[in-house]
Amino acid sequence: MYTAEISRGNPTCFLFLIDQSGSMEDPFGGDATGSKAVAVADAINNLLQNLVLRCAKAEGVRDYFHVGVIGYGLKVGPAFGGELRGMDFVPISTIGDLPLTVEERPHRVPDGFGGIIEQNVKFPIWFEPVAKGPTPMKQALKKGESIVAGWLDEHPDCFPPVVINISDGEPTDGDPLEVAESIMEMESNDGNVLLFNLHLSSSTAPRVEFPDTKKYLPDEFASLLYDMSSILPEKIREEAESEGFYLMPESRGFIFNSDMVKVIQFLDIGTRATTFR
Amino acid sequence: MTWLYMRLVSTTYTIPRRGGCPSENEDHYFPYEREIRRDHHSVAIADGASEGFLSRLWSKILTISYVNWDTTDVDMRLFIDFCIEMYEYQRSRQLERREEEGAPLKWFEENLMEKGSFSTLLGLSFKNSLPWGGCWTSYSVGDSCLFQLRQDIIDVFPEIDSNGFGNSPDLIASNPLYNKELLDKVKVKRGEFLYGDRFYLMTDAVANWFIAQLEEGKRPWRTIDEYLDYDREGLTMYLTSLRDEGRLKNDDVTIARVITLED
Numbered sequence: 001m002y003t004a005e006i007s008r009g010n011p012t013c014f015l016f017l018i019d020q021s022g023s024m025e026d027p028f029g030g031d032a033t034g035s036k037a038v039a040v041a042d043a044i045n046n047l048l049q050n051l052v053l054r055c056a057k058a059e060g061v062r063d064y065f066h067v068g069v070i071g072y073g074l075k076v077g078p079a080f081g082g083e084l085r086g087m088d089f090v091p092i093s094t095i096g097d098l099p100l101t102v103e104e105r106p107h108r109v110p111d112g113f114g115g116i117i118e119q120n121v122k123f124p125i126w127f128e129p130v131a132k133g134p135t136p137m138k139q140a141l142k143k144g145e146s147i148v149a150g151w152l153d154e155h156p157d158c159f160p161p162v163v164i165n166i167s168d169g170e171p172t173d174g175d176p177l178e179v180a181e182s183i184m185e186m187e188s189n190d191g192n193v194l195l196f197n198l199h200l201s202s203s204t205a206p207r208v209e210f211p212d213t214k215k216y217l218p219d220e221f222a223s224l225l226y227d228m229s230s231i232l233p234e235k236i237r238e239e240a241e242s243e244g245f246y247l248m249p250e251s252r253g254f255i256f257n258s259d260m261v262k263v264i265q266f267l268d269i270g271t272r273a274t275t276f277r
Numbered sequence: 278m279t280w281l282y283m284r285l286v287s288t289t290y291t292i293p294r295r296g297g298c299p300s301e302n303e304d305h306y307f308p309y310e311r312e313i314r315r316d317h318h319s320v321a322i323a324d325g326a327s328e329g330f331l332s333r334l335w336s337k338i339l340t341i342s343y344v345n346w347d348t349t350d351v352d353m354r355l356f357i358d359f360c361i362e363m364y365e366y367q368r369s370r371q372l373e374r375r376e377e378e379g380a381p382l383k384w385f386e387e388n389l390m391e392k393g394s395f396s397t398l399l400g401l402s403f404k405n406s407l408p409w410g411g412c413w414t415s416y417s418v419g420d421s422c423l424f425q426l427r428q429d430i431i432d433v434f435p436e437i438d439s440n441g442f443g444n445s446p447d448l449i450a451s452n453p454l455y456n457k458e459l460l461d462k463v464k465v466k467r468g469e470f471l472y473g474d475r476f477y478l479m480t481d482a483v484a485n486w487f488i489a490q491l492e493e494g495k496r497p498w499r500t501i502d503e504y505l506d507y508d509r510e511g512l513t514m515y516l517t518s519l520r521d522e523g524r525l526k527n528d529d530v531t532i533a534r535v536i537t538l539e540d
Contacts, residue, residue, distance in 0.1 A: 005527060007296040049385075056385045057301070058331055102384045121391065122384035 002233040004159040004190035012159040013066040019167035020073030025131035037129035052096040061093035072140035074133030099124035137171035141179040160191045168200040180228035196253030197225040208256040212248040229254035282540040283405040291531040303332040304531035307340035318403040319344045322478040326395035335394035343400040349414040364451045393452030410471040417464045420446040422484035424477040439489035476535040482528035
């Protein structure tokens with residue numbers, strides 16, 4: 001299980017469910033310099049960029065991945081902007097071709113002599129920060145379930161889809177556990193769909209990374225997200241361990257009270273599932 | 278002093294990974310000719326990194342430059358600087374062509390070109406200094422492997438077992454910023470050869486299978502020789518079946534066999 005090769009003939013998909021509720025306007029972990037919504041938008045744009053770069057060859061971008069971003073706040077639906085507006089899953093080559101805009105941002109690189117220099121690199125933007133309304137997480141999961149089910153009908157042998165839910169608060173539309181379980185029960189011939197959860201920091205409670213027990217989680221909501229998270233397959237566990245995380249065989253794809261560095265690391269680990277061909 | 282001359286007879290074979298086409302094969306071997314007659318006799322193989330951008334160009338530059346460098350005593354720093362210069366020239370030509378065609382680089386092409394390309398390199402040079410053979414030198418960065426066969430005894434360079442192949446081999450970068458510790462990663466081995474010795478250069482996937490066979494006490498060179506000499510299509514079918522059985526990683530495969538002969 002979780003060994004299917006990802007190729008143009010057998011692509012896989014990533015689906016991101018992004019909390020766009022009003023509380024995402026709050027600063028990240030007490031840091032007053034930027035809101036959680038801005039930080040998450042940056043992280044998603046950074047991840048999309050990395051996915052495009054991983055698939056880009058001299059002759060063009062190879063469609064190893066299809067990616068969807070669903071926002072939930074005032075409304076629930078596809079969150080891409082510009083020409084991708086309204087699209088559920090988008091081939092990675094189309095994502096590469098159609099950013100909303102391309103900014104220049106400084107990027108720190110080694111100078112070859114042990115130091116670091118700043119270079120300007122292109123930073124494409126597909127997804128803009130939004131923070132308004134309640135937290136209809138259950139509806140977002142239902143939407144995700146239906147999109148992933150459609151994908152699996154068309155790609156029964158794919159590396160199982162990875163769904164990553166990023167939120168800072170409690171659902172306002174009822175208990176989402178049943179829908180989450182239903183997502184985790186869906187499967188391709190290579191294994192069950194993987195659902196990971198990322199809770200964003202807004203309190204002083206200690207961070208919990210890839211737990212294998214609910215014992216150290218501070219509240220009912222954290223326990224709910226734990227229950228909504230898949231046990232990491234061996235390959236992803238190895239990726240997480242190589243990033244310095246300490247994992248157990250039953251560790252789940254869940255980080256509670258995450259900071260921005262962990263958000264980026266988590267997204268990278270969750271989408272680095274296997275080597276593609 | 279006729280013994281000062283020798284012939285190298287090379288037989289090469291390469292296929293892309295399953296699902297890829299020949300133009301996407303990022304392995305490269307040089308020289309192309311079957312019989313090599315030069316003052317110095319060098320061959321090289323390189324495996325361009327899958328996640329690089331112009332990996333095919335970079336592996337080609339490394340192998341051709343190694344053979345044309347034409348010595349058993351390579352100053353790796355000078356050699357890499359030369360290759361980077363060649364790469365930069367080729368890259369600027371590509372950029373000019375794109376401008377002429379009215380197709381400017383897309384954002385991801387710019388970012389990837391800035392980062393550069395990556396590849397392994399395995400070079401092998403012979404010097405026939407004795408009536409019955411001579412000495413060889415091999416330089417290696419990464420996990421492409423060299424096997425020297427005399428009768429039924431085989432030596433492997435770099436020393437590696439079948440569990441030692443991973444997804445992050447040492448690589449030579451076309452961007453000097455990523456070559457900071459490169460010289461520490463260069464492995465060098467010198468040895469002797471007798472006329473008739475066979476040398477096999479292999480990129481990682483097939484080298485991994487080959488070493489696993491050796492560990493099981495088998496003689497995989499016999500399989501390779503038979504296919505290379507008599508049935509190249511059969512070799513493709515054989516490798517495909519190994520891939521299907523999960524015994525061969527689905528990666529580009531290149532095998533170069535070099536036989537040293539007295540001229």
